[in-house]
Amino acid sequence: xxxxxxxxxxxxxxxxxxxxxxxxxxxxxxxxxxxxxxxxxxxxxxxxxxxxxxxxxxxxxxxxxxxxxxxxxxxxxxxxxxxxxxxxxxxxxxxxxxxxxxxxxxxxxxxxxxxxxxxxxxxxxxxxxxxxxxxxxxxxxxxxxxxxxxxxxxxxxxxxxxxxxxxxxxxxxxxxxxxxxxxxxxxxxxxxxxxxxxxxxxxxxxxxxxxxxxxxxxxxxxxxxxxxxxxxxxxxxxxxxxxxxxxxxxxxxxxxxxxxxxxxxxxxxxxxxxxxxxxxxxxxxxxxxxxxxxxxxxxxxxxxxxxxxxxxxxxxxxxxxxxxxxxxxxxxxxxxxxxxxxxxxx
Amino acid sequence: xxxxxxxxxxxxxxxxxxxxxxxxxxxxxxxxxxxxxxxxxxxxxxxxxxxxxxxxxxxxxxxxxxxxxxxxxxxxxxxxxxxxxxxxxxxxxxxxxxxxxxxxxxxxxxxxxxxxxxxxxxxxxxxxxxxxxxxxxxxxxxxxxxxxxxxxxxxxxxxxxxxxxxxxxxxxxxxxxxxxxxxxxxxxxxxxxxxxxxxxxxxxxxxxxxxxxxxxxxxxxxxxxxxxxxxxxxxxxxxxxxxxxxxxxxxxxxxxxxxxxxxxxxxxxxxxxxxxxxxxxxxxxxxxxxxxxxxxxxxxxxxxxxxxxxxxxxxxxxxxxxxxxxxxxxxxxxxxxxxxxxxxxx
Numbered sequence: 001x002x003x004x005x006x007x008x009x010x011x012x013x014x015x016x017x018x019x020x021x022x023x024x025x026x027x028x029x030x031x032x033x034x035x036x037x038x039x040x041x042x043x044x045x046x047x048x049x050x051x052x053x054x055x056x057x058x059x060x061x062x063x064x065x066x067x068x069x070x071x072x073x074x075x076x077x078x079x080x081x082x083x084x085x086x087x088x089x090x091x092x093x094x095x096x097x098x099x100x101x102x103x104x105x106x107x108x109x110x111x112x113x114x115x116x117x118x119x120x121x122x123x124x125x126x127x128x129x130x131x132x133x134x135x136x137x138x139x140x141x142x143x144x145x146x147x148x149x150x151x152x153x154x155x156x157x158x159x160x161x162x163x164x165x166x167x168x169x170x171x172x173x174x175x176x177x178x179x180x181x182x183x184x185x186x187x188x189x190x191x192x193x194x195x196x197x198x199x200x201x202x203x204x205x206x207x208x209x210x211x212x213x214x215x216x217x218x219x220x221x222x223x224x225x226x227x228x229x230x231x232x233x234x235x236x237x238x239x240x241x242x243x244x245x246x247x248x249x250x251x252x253x254x255x256x257x258x259x260x261x262x263x264x265x266x267x268x269x270x271x272x273x274x275x276x277x278x279x280x281x282x283x284x285x286x287x288x289x290x291x292x293x294x295x296x297x298x299x300x301x302x303x304x305x306x307x308x309x310x311x312x313x314x315x316x317x318x319x320x321x322x323x324x325x326x327x328x329x330x331x332x333x334x335x336x337x338x339x340x341x342x343x344x345x346x
Numbered sequence: 347x348x349x350x351x352x353x354x355x356x357x358x359x360x361x362x363x364x365x366x367x368x369x370x371x372x373x374x375x376x377x378x379x380x381x382x383x384x385x386x387x388x389x390x391x392x393x394x395x396x397x398x399x400x401x402x403x404x405x406x407x408x409x410x411x412x413x414x415x416x417x418x419x420x421x422x423x424x425x426x427x428x429x430x431x432x433x434x435x436x437x438x439x440x441x442x443x444x445x446x447x448x449x450x451x452x453x454x455x456x457x458x459x460x461x462x463x464x465x466x467x468x469x470x471x472x473x474x475x476x477x478x479x480x481x482x483x484x485x486x487x488x489x490x491x492x493x494x495x496x497x498x499x500x501x502x503x504x505x506x507x508x509x510x511x512x513x514x515x516x517x518x519x520x521x522x523x524x525x526x527x528x529x530x531x532x533x534x535x536x537x538x539x540x541x542x543x544x545x546x547x548x549x550x551x552x553x554x555x556x557x558x559x560x561x562x563x564x565x566x567x568x569x570x571x572x573x574x575x576x577x578x579x580x581x582x583x584x585x586x587x588x589x590x591x592x593x594x595x596x597x598x599x600x601x602x603x604x605x606x607x608x609x610x611x612x613x614x615x616x617x618x619x620x621x622x623x624x625x626x627x628x629x630x631x632x633x634x635x636x637x638x639x640x641x642x643x644x645x646x647x648x649x650x651x652x653x654x655x656x657x658x659x660x661x662x663x664x665x666x667x668x669x670x671x672x673x674x675x676x677x678x679x680x681x682x683x684x685x686x687x688x689x690x691x692x
Contacts, residue, residue, distance in 0.1 A: 011459070012452040020482055022456060023463040027470075027477050031442045033498070034476040043478030045443060045496065049395050057445040057494050059481045096377045097391060099403040101492050106358040110368060113357070117369045124373075130380040131373050132389030135405045135492075136366055144485075146447050146492035148403050150391065152379070 039253070040161050041090035041237060042151065052158055054095075054151035056087035062142030070186045073112055075214045076145075077119025078126075083240070084149040085127045086218035086293045090238035091160070092226065093153030097132045098124070101146040103139030116143075127220055159236040159297065164254035168234050168298035170317040171307055173222045175266040176243050177282060180289025181274045182206065182213030188278070208270060216293040222312070229306050233297035242290040245340035247317075248326060250298065257324040260317035260338060263331045287328075288340070385599070386507050387436035387583060388497065398504055400441075400497035402433035408488030416532045419458055421560045422491075423465025424472075429586070430495040431473045432564035432639045436584035437506070438572065439499030443478045444470070447492040449485030462489075473566055503578055505643065510581040510600035514644040516663040517653055519568045521612040522589050523628060526635025527620045528552065528559030534624070554616060562639040568658070575652050579643035588636040591686035593663075594672060596644065603670040606663035606684060609677045633674075634686070 011019055024038050035052065036044035045053035060066060060080050068076075085095040100120060104113065124131050129149070164170075189201035203210060218238075226232065235254055237246045243265075251257050265286045275282035298319060299307065307313045317329075326338040357365055370384050381398065382390035391399035406412060406426050414422075431441040446466060450459065470477050475495070510516075535547035549556060564584075572578065581600055583592045589611075597603050611632045621628035644665060645653060653659045663675075672684040 010452065011450065011454055011456055014456060016482055019456065019459070023459060023482075024477065026467070029476045029478070030470075030474050031476050033442055034478055037476060037478040038480075043443060043445070045478075047393065047395070047397075049393070051393075053399065053496070055443060055445060055479060055494070055496055057447045057480050057492070059447040059449055059483050059490070059492055061449050061483055061485050061490075063486055064484045096379055097389060097401060099389070099401060099494060101403045101405040103405055103407050103490060104357065106356065108357055110357055110360060110365065113365070113369060121372070124376075128376050130375045130377050130383060131370065132375070132380055132383040132391075133401060134384075134403050136362055136369075137405050137407055138410045139407050139490075140409055141487035144405070144407075144449060144490055144492075146403070146405055146481075146490075148401070148445060148494035150399070150401055150496070 036160065041087040042093070044091070044158060050155055052093070052153050052155050054088050054091050054093045054153060055148065056084060057146065057148040058084050058087070060145040062144070068143070070190055071214060073115040074119035074122070077116040078123040078215050080145045080147055081120055081123035081127065081129070082216055082218040082293060084147045085129060085220070086238045086240070088149055088151035089219055089223050090236050090295060091151070091153060092157045092223060092233060092236060093151040094223065095127055095129045095149050095151040097130050097150040099148045100131060100134040102134065102136045103144035104136070105140070105142070106138050108143070127218065157232055159233040161235055161237050161250055161253035164235040164250055164256050164298040164319050166256055166319050166321055167301055168319040169301065169304060169307065169315050170247070170258050170260065170296070170298055170319065171313050171315050172239070172243065172266060172294055172296045173219050173313055174292070174294045175268050175271070176239060176292045176294060177267050177271045177286035177289045178209045179212040179216060179291040180285045181271050181278070182209035182211070183291070184278055184280070185209060185274065186213065206274065208268070209274060213291065216291065218293050219295050222295050225312060231299070231303055231306055234300060236295060236297035239292040239294045239296050240290060242288040242340060243292070243296065244287040244338050246296050247338060248340045250296065251322070251326055254319070256319045256322050257326050258317050259320055259324070259327045259329055261329050264314055264316045266314040382506065387433040388439070390437070390504060396501055398439070398499050398501050400434050400437050400439045400499060401494065402430060403492065403494040404430050404433070406491040408490070414489070416536055417560060419461040420465035420468070423462040424469040424561050426491045426493055427466055427469035427473065427475070428562055428564040428639060430493045431475060431566070432584045432586070434495055434497035435565055435569050436582050436641060437497070437499060438503045438569060438579060438582060439497040440569065441473055441475045441495050441497040443476050443496040445494045446477060446480040448480065448482045449490035450482070451486070451488070452484055454489070473564065505579040505582040507581055507583050507596055507599035510596055510602050510644040510665050512602055512665050512667055513647055514580050514665040515647065515650060515653065515661050516593070516604050516606065516642070516644055516665065517659050517661050518585070518589065518612060518640055518642045519565050519659055520638070520640045521614050521617070522585060522638045522640060523613050523617045523632035523635045524555045525558040525562060525637040526631045527617050527624070528555035528557070529637070530624055530626070531555060531620065532559065552620065554614070555620060559637065562637065564639050565641050568641050571658060577645070577649055577652055580646060582641060582643035585638040585640045585642050586636060588634040588686065589638070589642065590633040590684050592642050593684060594686045596642065597668070597672055600665070602665045602668050603672050604663050605666055605670070605673045605675055607675050610660055610662045612660040
């Protein structure tokens with residue numbers, strides 16, 4: 001049967017986003033409750049009473065998204081939930097329920113799965129979400145975790161990717177690049193260990209980078225800050241594939257472009273030092289590293305004062321007319337076109 | 347890290363339901379909207395306006411749930427959606443949105459995935475549900491499909507597994523066992539083909555059995571019939587793991603037992619003939635075959651007239667006090683204890 005269909009177009013030629021477009025471009029929304037479908041961090045299900053429901057799903061595959069040789073299962077459980085609830089925060093909503101579907105080899109020890117679930121339960125407690133269902137099945141090759149999250153937001157709070165307008169400020173929470181550098185350190189030490197198991201891994205001093213990689217915290221606190229400052233982003237997305245990729249998603253969805261100042265990018269001093277040690281460019285890590293799970297959003301100029309000297313946020317650029325390119329501008333005012341490598345799983 | 351956790355308890359010693367109990371027994375529900383969590387066909391998310399949301403997730407893994415050597419990808423896409431929406435019908439609700447997460451090898455041809463999505467889109471049209479999101483990622487071994495479904499029901503319509511009471515009628519829609527027999531025919535012909543590829547598979551005459559296996563239709567029509575006859579089941583479940591297993595789920599959740607009459611089980615004549623041809627017991631196929639995606643429910647005695655001569659339904663037994671065993675009674679009135687083998691993926 002497969003031979004009839006094999007036109008020799010392989011997925012890797014399209015990439016993840018190209019593939020999703022190819023498969024879902026003719027999707028029709030039939031139910032009035034389906035307010036926003038594919039193409040944002042969550043689907044938006046409209047309710048009658050001023051509340052919207054937010055629905056999102058993510059799949060994590062061993063060997064693609066995580067490596068059990070340095071990812072403790074409890075951290076994996078926590079991270080899998082964080083990755084999912086982050087999509088609800090990226091809509092300016094609050095997650096309430098998750099389902100967890102698990103594919104696992106029958107030879108996997110039950111105690112190891114209990115560690116995984118200890119992480120899932122801890123994350124549920126941290127984010128105040130409820131584990132309400134899922135599925136457990138056998139897998140022939142490694143661990144597969146598929147989580148869906150259901151959240152809620154009042155209709156006036158929901159922040160789509162599509163709301164940015166010219167002159168809006170482009171702002172990111174926390175820092176970017178440290179998760180990727182944490183991964184590079186883990187990979188380096190794994191390589192050393194594999195070539196000589198008697199050498200202990202050198203992870204001391206990289207704690208904040210490694211923690212950001214192994215157990216990132218979704219920015220629930222940022223949503224609370226928004227509520228306290230009576231602020232609603234004009235558009236928002238979470239930084240999972242890489243800052244540059246997410247900036248381009250906002251630009252495409254909103255029909256605008258962005259100018260980004262490289263010297264405004266929030267990069268930890270430890271990230272700069274580690275990048276230098278590893279011989280890689282810290283700006284590339286910040287722009288294309290991914291897995292930061294920070295929130296990237298736009299704000300009307302009138303909200304400038306709320307973010308100007310706020311240590312939780314960095315104003316990294318502004319929206320321009322879409323006739324411009326997305327630009328990365330350095331401290332000498334020379335500009336290059338912003339490129340997004342993102343993550344290519346395929 | 348794994349070595350610390352390896353207490354040598356393997357999943358296969360617990361089975362799927364034992365494993366789920368082990369991992370989720372200490373689950374806490376923190377949100378008032380989480381009305382029903384783990385343990386029914388769907389979670390029930392309570393809304394304020396008289397509507398409940400229903401949420402369920404299922405994962406299908408190549409080699410465990412389907413075999414691409416005889417499962418056309420378009421049928422697989424349709425079936426994956428059917429399996430999920432069936433869980434919403436089993437709550438007496440209507441599905442409205444699905445998310446589809448896909449793990450697939452980068453070498454998989456795009457045209458084959460388009461076939462899969464053609465089936466998903468066709469099922470969305472058939473069931474009037476909207477594909478609103480999901481995830482697409484790489485997998486090292488075969489195809490993984492994880493679908494979540496969000497449905498809706500008025501609070502007074504929701505049918506849990508837990509509502510059956512003594513003397514309620516036990517009723518099943520359609521027929522049971524044909525899907526399992528369709529699978530046996532497909533497996534037999536695959537075996538013949540593998541031993542001699544020049545022999546054409548003999549599938550003629552088994553169409554209804556094979557169709558039930560490859561492309562089962564979830565019983566949306568049964569929910570419409572319930573509405574038309576102003577009927578609400580006292581409890582309900584869909585038949586995915588096997589009739590006996592589902593009867594025991596209803597019994598356990600409702601705190602009752604059931605007496606089931608073997609000569610009342612709806613078994614197609616073609617199923618009986620095929621079972622005889624294959625040398626297996628048609629009653630075992632009906633009770634333990636699974637993948638029927640029929641609806642099994644209980645009804646108050648006052649509703650007897652609605653189902654007595656209704657060709658869409660079979661009254662197969664009744665609820666008894668939980669001090670009794672679950673019994674299978676033959677036409678000579680001799681009774682044996684009902685056993686559930688269900689599906690053991692592990």
